[in-house]
Amino acid sequence: MTAPVVKSPSLWQTRPKPQVTTQKITAAWDAVIDRGPQSQPSLLAPLAAQAGARAPEFLASESLTGAQGVDVALVDRASGQCLAFATVLHAEGSDFQNRTRLPTKSLEQVAYLTRVHVSPSAPAGAQAVLLYATLRYARSWGRNVAAFLLADDDTPTARRYGLTALQNVPRLDLPGTGAFRAKAQRLDLMLHQASEEASKAGQPLEPTFLVAEVLDTITHLFLDKVGQSSFFQAVDNGTLTREQYVYTLTQLHQFVRYTTRLLGRCVGASPDTELRTHFIHHLKGEVNHEIIIERDLQHLGEDPTYVKEVAQPNLPTREFMCTQESAIAFYNDPVLMLAAPLAAEGVSGHLGQLFMDKINTLVGSWGVKDPQKATHFLGSHIEFDGGDDGHWQGNLTLLAKYLRTEQQLRGFLALLRVSVDAVLRQWDSYVSDVELWSARPQ
Structure with missing residues (x-):
């Protein structure tokens, strides 16, 4: 029988990081953050069941096995209803790398946004607040670029945020699903645009969340x-x-x-x-x-x-x-x-x-x-x-x-x-x- 490894005491005073936290992101909404992406998030299930909630312009992720990142759910504080959901991951080791076959070194500054769902009944500004809430984690990791697998046409998200296709990556033709492209944008531009959109929609971001x-x-x-x-x-x-x-x-x-x-x-x-x-x-x-x-x-x-x-x-x-x-x-x-x-x-x-x-x-x-x-x-x-x-x-x-x-x-x-x-x-x-x-x- 192997003896258990005894971890030596640390020089540092550390406080345990909670797996799930809830933060006030706007006057009416909370962001529920899970620091370990779940294969079947409880907040996503009722949202995914709504017709039209999954944004069809985003290619659904095949697997989260081994991926590092966070799940973010946007929840109406008064009703408890989940309005929107997304997952942001380190691009290396994610489905984005598996599909694009890009080298790890090229992805070390990249975050991959996937599993985007927005309730059809969500108020204006919900997607902008969701994108800000997820992509700001990528910035805190030291990432500079946001990457997406999006439908191969002029989709609303691509148009609104100026996403451009990675010309060296072939188009993904998936039978029964459609054609998709790897697209990207600088994080600073996306976060600025999402913040501006949220404010114009009457959902300015709370300073405590910032x-x-x-x-x-x-x-x-x-x-x-x-x-x-x-x-x-x-x-x-x-x-x-x-x-x-x-x-x-x-x-x-x-x-x-x-x-x-x-x-x-x-x-x-x-x-x-x-x-x-x-x-x-x-x-x-x-x-x-x-x-x-x-x-x-x-x-x-x-x-x-x-x-x-x-x-x-x-x-x-x-x-x-x-x-x-x-x-x-x-x-x-x-x-x-x-x-x-x-x-x-x-x-x-x-x-x-x-x-x-x-x-x-x-x-x-x-x-x-x-x-x-x-x-x-x-x-x-x-x-x-x-x-x-x-x-x-x-x-x-x-x-x-x-x-x-x-x-x-x-x-x-x-x-x-x-x-x-x-x-x-x-x-x-x-x-x-x-x-x-x-x-x-x-």
């Missing part, structure tokens, strides 16, 4: 990956060296020392009391944090003078600094500035006590007495940034009040993606730039 994409983006593009970065892997495996930790503190100091000055600009640029109060509170929590780093270095036996007066940021650190500096110094937009701390504090806001135990054990193994006196900065940011009342959650909560449109959201997401990309590479660089100290002979 901002939920921020968390989905951070989770998929950042929180699910940062634990695999070189620094946290080295801490977890007990291989981080003293030289690498000193380099980490050196690079952290490069941007932390400017935090209060940038937050001060945000206070001055905030247009209302609530936003100004938020940044004042955040600023108070960051005062002199660079001095904590300097004390950590001193306890390690390092002279912090070089770090304070001579050292320069490495490439990913400078890229991260540029995002926050441009947001408030060039665009003068304190809300846009929130993209940077969401990325930076997304790390410390999700670390647990096990991380501190392991980093302190490592520091002690280097012969440092009272190792916790050399890890004050990392420990203090777990306290400041974590929890429901920490900086990270506070920034996320605030966004729902200021990102009110798809256009505003898109601008924020663009800077957020730059920020999280830079922060991921920062935590890699803290070890990879000075990997020689942990290298072993072959």
Whole structure:
């Protein structure tokens, strides 16, 4: 009998993700999202039974086996009736790839929309809201293109959203079903058009639904990956060296020392009391944090003078600094500035006590007495940034009040993606730039 595999404790504080969530998407409708596409969704069954509900211009999917994506049902809040349904999938490994035979590499930026149903009695705007609700998940995955298998003629959806045929993919002639083409459009154009259509139909999207994409983006593009970065892997495996930790503190100091000055600009640029109060509170929590780093270095036996007066940021650190500096110094937009701390504090806001135990054990193994006196900065940011009342959650909560449109959201997401990309590479660089100290002979 094989013994069960015991999973080691994680450095990270994680909350279980519910399989199914219900989110308010318009004043009258909810979006019910299932994060694992079902072969026979319960909400789809009564809708599919309605004559004319399945959009005939879309080719029905043959199989969802092995596909990754989400099911989205649009439900009338008052009656509980399912008005529309669709599934969005990673194009690679989906029926779209099986039918088009396109290589996986060509599909890594593509999402496939299928199983589209709209009730014949659904109010105007239902399809637009449905398309937005499904395709915004594709954007949170980092996808840039939406793909479809549509009837080989000028269908309403193709015409409305400017879908164009993939000329290198042969037409699909299916006996008894018809002729179909692989068609596609850029996600940014489709989401913009769907948002505009929904508003014109009297179904504007709720800001809370818009901002939920921020968390989905951070989770998929950042929180699910940062634990695999070189620094946290080295801490977890007990291989981080003293030289690498000193380099980490050196690079952290490069941007932390400017935090209060940038937050001060945000206070001055905030247009209302609530936003100004938020940044004042955040600023108070960051005062002199660079001095904590300097004390950590001193306890390690390092002279912090070089770090304070001579050292320069490495490439990913400078890229991260540029995002926050441009947001408030060039665009003068304190809300846009929130993209940077969401990325930076997304790390410390999700670390647990096990991380501190392991980093302190490592520091002690280097012969440092009272190792916790050399890890004050990392420990203090777990306290400041974590929890429901920490900086990270506070920034996320605030966004729902200021990102009110798809256009505003898109601008924020663009800077957020730059920020999280830079922060991921920062935590890699803290070890990879000075990997020689942990290298072993072959």
